[in-house]
Amino acid sequence: MSGMRRKKIVFGFIVLVFVISLAGCGLGVSRSVEVLGEASSDTPARLPAGPMPTIVLDERMAKAWNSAAPGEAAQGASEALAKSPAAPVPVGSAPLSVPRYDRKIIKSAEMTLQVTNTDVAIDQLTGIAADYDGYIVSSRAWSDGTYRMATVTISVPMDNFEQVLRRLRGMAIKVLDERADGQDVTEQYVDLESRLRNLEATQTRIRAFLDQAVTVEEALEVNRQLSDIEGQIEEVKGKMNYIKERAAYSTITVQLQPERPTPTPSPTPTLPAWKPVETFNEASSALTVLLRFFGDVVIWLAVIVLPFLIPLALIVWALIAWSKRRAQNKRERSQSQ
Template sequence: MNAKFLLVFVSLWAALLAACAPAATPAPEPEFPVAALATQAPMPTGVPDGSTTSNVEPVSPSSLRMVIKNADLQLLVEDTNASLNRLTQMAADFGGYVISSQTEQRGDYVYANAQIAVPSAQFEAALNQLRNASLKVLRESATGQDVSAEYVDLRSRLTNLEATAARVREFLADAKTVEESLNVNRQLSELEAQIEQVKGQMKYYEGRAAFSTITIALVPQTAPVEVKPTEWNPGETFEDALDVLVKLVQSLTDIAIWLAVVFGPFALIAFVVIGLGVRFLRPRKAKA
């Protein structure tokens, strides 16, 4: 009886303790993973359907060759202005344009400098036409910079950034607090700035590779200087000698005048002092 009563009492006490115990606190939800997403962006092979990013396909360096070509020419021409006009027309005929041009008047001759851009496919043809249109090529240099690998790296980086930005926009739609929205917007703004920077660099490479630049200096052909033969002329020689003699006499006269004016008074004083000294010394010698 006592054992049965004790069992019932223990059961009731345990139930009372369970009812009075506080409810378990739920585990907090993890914070919004925007920073981790921005720093550990995936490398997708394509852009998901329905996203706002551009369709960028991976390109290998072997299938893309992007070379920036430049040339520098100094040409001897007969007429600078006419050559500059032909150069401008040539750039337009090749589908290019004039970047800059300037002329300079030096005495009786005109010098000019110009820079044109022509399609890269017409680069060698344009150089040949410039050589043929001049009297002589005084200087020529050409360079090429292969930026294929840099361009492919930029495309891969753009794909990565755009895919990351698409995922961040999805998180923005799921943000529940103002703080989460501000954090997502900040990360999204940074990604969009990086995307614009990469696109700008890609456009620069595309434009420079599509059009090659040629810098031309136009030098006019100057008239030869006539050298007169020297002939013996006694009359001219006599006149030259007479001129030298006159200049020599004038120089000696000028020197004499300077000596008389500057040293004359000192010489007069010295003469008087010497005369007085001689006069006083003579009587003393006679008395002795």
Template sequence: MKKILHIIGFVSFVLILGIVFIVVWSTGKMPKTSQQTSYAPTIATSMGIPMGIEMMDQAQQKDMLGNGTSAEDRAKIGPKIIKNGSLTIRVSQLEQKLDELTGLAKDLGGYIDESRISDSGNNRTAFATLRIPSNKFDEGVSAIRKMALVVFDQYTNSEDVTAQFVDLDARLKAAKAEEAQYLEILKRAGSIKDTLEVAARLGEVRSRIEQMEGELRYLRDHTDYATLSVQMTEETSIAAPTRTWKPWETLKQSFQGLIIALQVLIDILIVAATFLIGFLLPILIILGLIAWIIRRLISPS
């Protein structure tokens, strides 16, 4: 009898242990199931706490983004053109022309972004970068050409970034809408785990927002203001030589030249006389002796 009771007790213990294991296992699996079906793309659920961050993804984001480069969007924003140009010119007065460039930029509603002057002997050059409103770009190029004595080189370039601008603007709006949803989710998060997950996603969204805002600022700056680089070289002027008339000095130099010429002539005569006395005189004496001897031989008397 005791043996039967022991068997029944053991079987009951095994059954109870199995039931507990099944309950614990089922409880451990439930969060994963709910994680896949909660946090719906909409902010509210029947519990009032949206869950399932992973479910707010690509399909809804595509709906929020839409077709960001539609003709209607392009018409609303208008054309976005980045204009750049450069001029290499020769001018007469470097500092004055650099001041004129500064005044030109201000008159057109822009500014000088950078300027410098380089002086290397007779070769003086200046460089300036103008930022002027894009709608005044052609006017600025024409005014600079009028300043130049010679235009060595001119380059202009235009890049249409309207589609890029519209796309960035649409994605930024979608990201801000996503940020607002995550902020609402964060208010309703009921557990630490949910709060941490939402905060992490919110940080990612805000990072993308900052990046897109930076890109939009760059595009706005370069489409609103054109960049025009100007390199100037100064025309070198050759001064005519000047001479002061000094007749007295000229007379003195003439007398000095005459005296020097006479000295040279006398030196030549001295050299010639020395040559005659030292070289020709002995020869003449010898020739005279030979002639005298021959004459004595021919004439016995």
């Protein structure tokens, strides 16, 4: 009996892999339809005129398709379609509308403003953010010794993005620089939604297999697959929440610079007139100073160095005379011999 249950579990896993493959194919087809709908949003498509069969899908058909096994899905959907009491929709009477998703755009801007007073401008910027249900993300102020500057980043609701930019331009003396951009993340969000639906459907089927597990090994294997799917679901939900929050609020970074006074232009220097008499007088004065300096040097040498120099000169002269006399005596002895 346990062998039969094990075979059922294995067969169930094979069916699950087949269903996941079909779901992946369905995701590709749905993305193609979405792209086609976006491309033709301006001119809605119409079906060709003429008698065509009327098809109406309701909840019973969807439930029959989701709850049935792969081999029985088509038959269950056909039975739900046959029992549906919905009235037929005439073909060609109205344009075929393709569902559109809300655009999710992450907006941001950077501005450099010249203001009269930096501290006052920071208070005004904080008030503007509060008026439009925004808040301060970061703020930094510094001074270069003379002027005070600041950088403030605010976050405001996406619907108030343009109004806040206009208010910021109005509080400045001059807008020195401004840049705004937007990133469309609608396609990423739609892909995450489709992936989340497929993962949640797979999670439901794996839980059904967990209830049918007989041995501990089977339960552990199914539980491992279930934990993996649940981890992927949490990851997708986290990415979707991040995109929602980033698209709901826009960031604006504002650099505040004080007004600097215009520098006064300095006059062009003119060459002085040539005055040879003054030049001669300056040269004569310099020569007098130079001669006076050398005279002072000679006087200092005569007074300080000469008393020590005379005895030293006498000693040197005596040594030289003694050495000459000795050399002469040696010469006379050699000649007498």
